[in-house]
Amino acid sequence: MFRFILAFSLFLASIAIAQRADALETQPPATHVKVFLQENLNASGGQIPTTPELIRVLKYFEKQSGVKFELIILPWKRAQVETLAGKGIIFGFSKSMERLKHYTFSDAYIEEGVWAVTYGSPYPDYRSIADLKGKTVATGRGFSHGLEFDQVRDKLFTVQEDSASVASRFRKLILKRSDLMLWPVRELSRHAEVEKYLNTTVVSDANDPELQNYHFDVSQKPLFYDSNHFASAKGHFEAVLGKINTAIRRGKKNASLARIMHGYH
Numbered sequence: 001m002f003r004f005i006l007a008f009s010l011f012l013a014s015i016a017i018a019q020r021a022d023a024l025e026t027q028p029p030a031t032h033v034k035v036f037l038q039e040n041l042n043a044s045g046g047q048i049p050t051t052p053e054l055i056r057v058l059k060y061f062e063k064q065s066g067v068k069f070e071l072i073i074l075p076w077k078r079a080q081v082e083t084l085a086g087k088g089i090i091f092g093f094s095k096s097m098e099r100l101k102h103y104t105f106s107d108a109y110i111e112e113g114v115w116a117v118t119y120g121s122p123y124p125d126y127r128s129i130a131d132l133k134g135k136t137v138a139t140g141r142g143f144s145h146g147l148e149f150d151q152v153r154d155k156l157f158t159v160q161e162d163s164a165s166v167a168s169r170f171r172k173l174i175l176k177r178s179d180l181m182l183w184p185v186r187e188l189s190r191h192a193e194v195e196k197y198l199n200t201t202v203v204s205d206a207n208d209p210e211l212q213n214y215h216f217d218v219s220q221k222p223l224f225y226d227s228n229h230f231a232s233a234k235g236h237f238e239a240v241l242g243k244i245n246t247a248i249r250r251g252k253k254n255a256s257l258a259r260i261m262h263g264y265h
Helices: 002-026 052-065 076-084 097-102 147-152 166-174 191-205 209-213 238-254 256-261
Strands: 031-038 067-074 089-093 103-105 110-118 136-140 158-162 180-186 224-233
Touching (some): 166 180, 166 209, 180 191, 191 209, 224 238
Parallel strands (some): 136 180
Antiparallel strands (some): 103 224, 110 180
């Protein structure tokens, strides 16, 4: 009798192990996706380190969406090409009329003001988009600053696309090769806060000692407003964007998204 019970117990155990193995084999693997980030170069041409604030935000979305991110830093136009080829999704992407034709966008995870940055006197008092008429406006290569910006670029003003080097963009302002530079800032909404952040943190990260001797001015208020998104090529990674949208909506509802975004400028 003992042998029978022992044999029967071993039999049941073997069935349980087999069922568990089958369950593991049929369980879908965790979702992995390449996430393309914008290259940001210092004066020496080296990549400015990814900030802890950005890493914290990306880890939040990983956890909340259940999607594992493989982070890849690329020149911004190259990141867009890779995304359109269906090789991954892009983070920190703004909408434009042309992009809406080719990309699927997630919900906005944050809105930002886009400020005018200038150097020298007399101080140009840019208060509205109309004040930019006839000006040369510097932006990063491959950048958009939202739909309103997209509608007036190269019509009301001339856009000068600069390299990913932060230092070179500031130097062009000093040399008067552009009238102003557009700079998006999240979270901060007061002129004094934005100007202090630009002249300390941003200039410091540029790793150009000579820039420390200059003071850059910021417009009294943003000239444009923009929103940031994850995006993919149309027809690609729709399930991933769906998971991210669920995370964004849940995060807005329970206020966890606002908390994690605090300090992410």
